[in-house]
Amino acid sequence: LAKTTQPISMDSYEGQEVNITCSHNNIATNDYITWYQQFPSQGPRFIIQGYKTKVTNEVASLFIPADRKSSTLSLPRVSLSDTAVYYCLVGNFNKFYFGSGTKLNVKP
């Protein structure tokens, strides 16, 4: 089972690009990489999912190197409302593991 490692916390300022990296050295061939955002007193919310290379949607980009042993969530031009905990999840249909989360604090 691919365990994940993320930084405990990060600070940023409004308007900056934020990159959060997740390490998953034991990722399996059929594992996907998914990122979630969680605000206080709410359930996690899906941000982006990928398998390899780069994926981009309207809120974020996900960079996955060829060896897939890590992944980087990129949030462009963060705002105060992006202050939240970001979780990396690695796994597949019946086996997956949530990381411990990275608390992102965006300052004015």
Added chain:
Amino acid sequence: DTAVSQTPKYLVTQMGNDKSIKCEQNLGHDTMYWYKQDSKKFLKIMFSYNNKELIINETVPNRFSPKSPDKAHLNLHINSLELGDSAVYFCASSQVTREQFFGPGTRLTVL
């Protein structure tokens, strides 16, 4: 329109009691999950059901028993509640390996 709903939102009870948390999803998903999030914010998968069949059953006490009457519902029953059961419990659903949609959570406090 609520995608994944849980009831109740808050649950305060005494040690030794039995309680249930209900979860319903109206997304037509075939897989549902129960998670426990402790005070340190670790999200731990407890159970997963696919088409009413148990597919993930992590190491949790036998006091926890999931019940899936149909694809849209996955309830969690807890017997003989203990202090350590205090946490936020999240229900989620997904379509196989695609993204999971989480409910608002049930904050359980055992006194």
